[in-house]
Amino acid sequence: MRALKVLVVGMGVLIVAGTVTLVVLLVQRAGGGRGGEMAPRVALDLPAGAQIVSVSGAGERFAVHVRGPAGEWVVLVDARTGRPVGELRPGGAVPTR
Numbered sequence: 001m002r003a004l005k006v007l008v009v010g011m012g013v014l015i016v017a018g019t020v021t022l023v024v025l026l027v028q029r030a031g032g033g034r035g036g037e038m039a040p041r042v043a044l045d046l047p048a049g050a051q052i053v054s055v056s057g058a059g060e061r062f063a064v065h066v067r068g069p070a071g072e073w074v075v076l077v078d079a080r081t082g083r084p085v086g087e088l089r090p091g092g093a094v095p096t097r
Contacts, residue, residue, distance in 0.1 A: 040082030044075055061085065 044052075050068030057063075057079075064075045074088040 040080065042077055042082040044077075044084060063088075 044064065044066075046052075046066060047068050047070065050066050053065040053067050053072070055062055055064050058076070060079050061076050062079055064077060066073055066075060071090065073090070075084050076086045076088070077083065078085050
């Protein structure tokens with residue numbers, strides 16, 4: 001009878017440990033699994049006197065609104081790599097760097 005009680009208590013502990021493990025895994029996966037990843041660093045080659053006005057998300061890219069001596073424009077940056085993928089300039093102005 002004593003062996004049966006030890007067996008039942010042991011199985012109860014295993015059930016609780018398994019449930020806790022399941023909950024922890026579900027919470028980690030629901031968060032996207034990006035717990036330890038760092039965001040990529042972004043280095044934009046801006047002309048002298050230019051400044052970043054704002055940053056907005058745009059799908060898998062983000063848009064950086066820049067204001068400088070030559071006017072205003074938007075630089076599109078890939079969110080995964082941190083590299084610029086394009087620029088939007090009113091009237092097709094050419095940057096002066």
